[in-house]
């Protein structure tokens with residue numbers, strides 16, 4: 001099972017929220033793609049942060065596509081139900097835990113509330129197939145996945161992200177991931193503190 005946890009690299013998630021909220025203000029659809037979402041900890045963290053930061057209208061128009069190549073049955077079951085062992089949720093700030101989780105029927109587990117679960121849609125997907133789950137995406141979050149690819153594959157996957165984004169949309173990756181030089185005309189870094197980029201330039 002992939003290594004991940006709720007609120008991992010909170011600095012990047014908070015930066016993504018800071019840019020996405022004003023960018024998508026007034027939009028009738030706000031699409032986020034979490035590419036390589038493991039068992040849902042990251043897209044659910046993002047959904048909770050956005051529930052806190054967005055107004056009711058914007059949050060209602062939010063859809064998070066959560067995709068992963070994981071072939072196990074656990075993938076769909078765990079993410080769809082949003083049910084996790086309570087001990088895995090201990091790092092979530094208390095006030096957010098109390099607000100967004102309820103005791104699950106399974107002993108020792110908690111479930112994410114419907115308000116958050118209903119924002120996510122899960123799909124099994126191999127990023128190397130270069131088929132995004134949607135177009136007109138405002139934010140692509142792809143963290144701790146690209147490092148597994150060959151350099152040329154990484155470039156092709158990032159080009160796909162560029163094509164899937166709306167003009168001016170954002171792409172965030174992990175702190176240690178660098179933008180390949182050949183993609184510098186197509187993305188500009190928005191913050192020196194994290195690897196988050198804004199789409200620039202025309203079609204690739």
Ligand SMILES: C[S@@+](CC[C@H](N)C(=O)[O-])C[C@H]1O[C@@H](n2cnc3c(N)ncnc32)[C@H](O)[C@@H]1O
Pocket residue numbers: 002003004005008035036037038039042067068069070125126127128142143144145148
């Ligand atoms: C370490 S986890 C990252 C989870 C989360 N994004 C994070 O940063 O904590 C890496 C995930 O990438 C997924 N993955 C690896 N190769 C992939 C591919 N070709 N297409 C889609 N997902 C892939 C794995 O199944 C795994 O769930």
